[in-house]
Amino acid sequence: MTMSIKNIWRIFSPFWLLGPIFDKELRVSSRRKRNYVLRFMYIALLSTILFFVWASIVHISGNNLFQASRMALIGQEIIMFIVWFQFCATQIITIIMLSTSISDEIYNKTLGLLMSTPINSFQIVMGKLLSKLLQLILLLVISLPLLAVVRIFGGVPWNFIISSLCLTLTTIIFIGTLSLFFSIFSHKAYVVIIETIITVIVIFVVVPFISIVLHEILDWDRIIHERTFIPAIFQANPYVQFFYNTDRLFSPNSRDAAHFFWYLNCGILAVASIVLIAISTILVRKVALRQATGQIYLSRKKKKRKKDSNVEYQESSTKIRKVKDPPVIWKELRTPMLGKHKKFAMVCIFLTLSLLIFIYWLCARERVLDDPDIHSVFVIAFLIIGTFFTIILTATGITTEKEARSWPILLMTTLDDRQILFGKYIGTIRRLIPVWILLFAHVIIFSLDVVINPLSVIQITILVLWIVTFLFCTGVYFSSCFKHTTTAVIVNFVFAATIWIFAPLLFFILDGFLHISGMQGFAEYYVDTNPFLHAVVIMGANTNTSASSYNWASFSANAFMSTAWMLACLAGYTFIGLIFAWRAKCRFRKNIF
């Protein structure tokens, strides 16, 4: 009895949890430049946002008495921006930081090594999680003085600051555990990041959405009233909780907010995190023991396949395919479309298609498929999905070869750099077809149904063509610059977000505050090159069966002029893309080991 109490005490003792793994992680992270860059970017972004928020609030003219009377409101608004920024930014950083936590140990074969020491899998999981969380808490602590200073303005109760911090903390713990969980299965950080994001979307967006729709369709109102059902569905949702928590700050007597309890949400997320930690601990132990005993295969099925390998060699002798010229294109086209985990990919495709069919059915049931706006929403959604995957897949071309160490061998052949580049382009296009097919299917089907003007098919084709070409060129450039796929993918993401989201915002903010002459015109022209605006304009003009006026940010034009503008954008982006491709070609034989 005394022994078991001692063991329990030992396991939950902070000294035991903060053991060698925790210590090692802190040491390693202190040597990584990227962590300092991350902290700097966090502070810089927070300060910039704070400056603009401050400027936008105090910009209103008035006498000193009026300004002083507004101080409480200013305090509330600034604190709201800070806590929302913390809430969003720390989640992104958490996903990135924990995306390689276990996979690094598996990939470097140190997990099996750890199993030969007294350290157990729980200590490994907790050591990894706590060390990263400590760094994230540090980020939250950095902004505490700001919160404290702004609170002096008045109007912000302590309860709001505490509840926001608790919600942020439990959300990042949950998301961090999710990222750590996925890192057991994949050594590619970007795959883990995507899996975590998709899971979060499914849990907190798709499932509640389907639940609400089913509640309405199946008339569950008789069993459970909508006013009870919806808060119950969203009680575990930190985003909705955070929204109502902020809402409570501005309208303390809000009736909707009264149904949401932040501490309940914190409790739910904490329990979910504990469950995930327990599952991760079991899985880490399994993987570690397999590695320690020299078993490389995770599943029994693969192990069996290896056992029967000799039979397989003979059986598959007929399956050898003839290499066709050019060889790089042949190799790229030979790569399985569904990757190695075919069944998993099939399940994902099935679920996605089911969800899509469900949404279309819902739209048809509500008779909104004739509504022009709904098609803009569909097109924008498909465009975002397509662009998201294009950014990822284009940046993996060279780095995956570098990680597989086949890149120097390929460069040792007499293949021309252009041949390699072209082969990669074809391979990327082929892998992107299933992603973009959703967009084209929607536009073509509804143009056949005369809901969308057929001209939009051509215009959407032009748009997709330049997005893919441009992102391929930037992706291949970043892929040639970096050794790791994850770095290339993240940089390609940041680059795309900078030119298509942050830069337009910055121009408009600068125009709003500094009133620089010509800035507005420049900003409008700049926004006219934005792919998402292109989609909005195309759909806005083409969903009334007869092509109407195209309302761009800086001008209005007819179909011919607008198509000409789109072609000009295609030429411009392709030209810039080719510069990136040329730089990538120049860098092909640099930094290859």
Added chain:
Amino acid sequence: MIETKHLTKVFGNLTAVDDLNLFIKQGDIFGFIGPNGAGKTTTMRILVTLMEPTRGHAIIDGLDVSRNGQKVRRVIGYMPDFMGVYDDLKVFEYLEFFAAAFSIERSKRKSIVEGVLELTDLQSKKAATVDSLSRGMQQRLGLARVLIHDPKVLILDEPASGLDPRARIEIRELLRELKRMGKTIMISSHILSELEEICDHVGIIEHGQLVYSGTIEEIRPRLGIHTKVRVQVADNQEKAIELLSALPQIHQVQTNKNYISISFKEGENIDGLIARTLVNANLDVIAIQPEQIKLDDAFLQLTKGIVH
């Protein structure tokens, strides 16, 4: 066939290759030896056009590697110290892919791939996926890949590392076969005794500098390593040691359980001296056998073992 002139490669503060001058004749097997971080792999990467030298020149088959990358790649086959694999390709497809990459005519590819598979004894594995092969098989596949375009020069970076004794012997035999085929081979390895058996010339490198280049036999006088012989007598070993120790030509006498190891002073004529001395003393001589200089000895003597 392979020549480097004042070849230098600098990475920041580190000079990985420092004013390296090498010359390897056509048809030779050149052993490139050095401790870890000595600059062997960097030199090889420059030679195979995967790295640009900071200073100096590297010439292969009369072509400057920095200026004629494409032409140089046609005459060399490079096997790095790692195996770059394409996960989903089968052995035959992998080799055919590289045959196509080297612009070999489509009609000839199949026979060439079959040929290199036979040479490397991999026919039974041609339908296996590359990543399912054992380490030894992958090394052989690596060799098959470098032979696919029939290069004149083979540059092999530690081809036997991590292999079991049987696989090492097989690789050694394969290299001998390639030498018979007239290939010029530059090979680096840490298993020095293996290089000793197959190399015509060796180069010992440390801190990026070539500390020795020449034949194994030439190392001895250059380093002052004494010629050794092993003597076995039927009985009275003590008397034999006493007699031999007294000879002025002898540098050192060491006793072992079954034999006496004798090293001579440099430049001394040893022909018949030991036999005459022992026979004149009525001792029954069973064997007098010259001891070969071991490459490991030369390596240890030439290098300080300081890692960069």
